[in-house]
Amino acid sequence: MQPVPQEKIIKEQVEQKHNPYLKVSGAFMGIAVIRQFFYPPLALLNLILFTYTAIPCFKKAEQSLLENQRVYSYVIDTLINILCLATGQYAAGALDIFFYHVDQKVITKIRDESEQALTDVFEQQPHTVWILKNGVEIETPLEAVNCGDVVVVNTGEMIPVDGIIIQGNALIDQHALTGESQPAEKAIGDKVFASTLIVAGKVDLKVEKAGNETVIAKIGQILSNTAAFKSNTPINQLFQC
Structure with a gap:
């Protein structure tokens, strides 16, 4: 049996880190609906689940503003979540957080598959x-x-x-x-x-x-230098002509 490359293990770990958040945010969404329409005392549990599932988004929003000094989509998601929390609309906040984690997992998977496809192409080169x-x-x-x-x-x-x-x-x-x-x-x-x-x-x-100057090599460089695809697109760039 051939050993699994360390790089592949790391990529799998990065992709799998989204799974707990997806599961908890899914449960949060169900509990939030029950709380809002059937059993209000679940508010405290909703608050705990909200805090846990929203932390990754809050951290990226903080990094976006303090380190990059740019308004990425994470900031908008964070503002929406805070507004939902302030108004008690846990169900709406849970839905937004759930789709945030789905988006992150899909983006990670697409990036890894694209990089792997390019790696396979380079490995086939004579x-x-x-x-x-x-x-x-x-x-x-x-x-x-x-x-x-x-x-x-x-x-x-x-x-x-x-x-x-x-x-x-x-x-x-x-x-x-x-x-x-x-x-x-x-x-x-x-x-x-x-x-x-x-x-x-x-x-x-x-x-x-030849080498790194070929079209396929430049495509690989572009993908490698793209940090997080559309999720890292600054909001102000979206409205530029």
């Missing part, structure tokens, strides 16, 4: 490529490829660089990059991108970008 020099194909480490080199890619091989076809034609599966379900026909003069797969054919590519 460690060596065939560079054409003076009519001879020379096996070369991928990290040693430079702009202007001519790379030869055959059927069944993944394209390791961004470049332009200067010889040959091929049917290329681009779904990993563009999401297209059908392979695209590429010929001399067409651009091709790293992480796409040659289904049929053979091409010589003039390298335009």
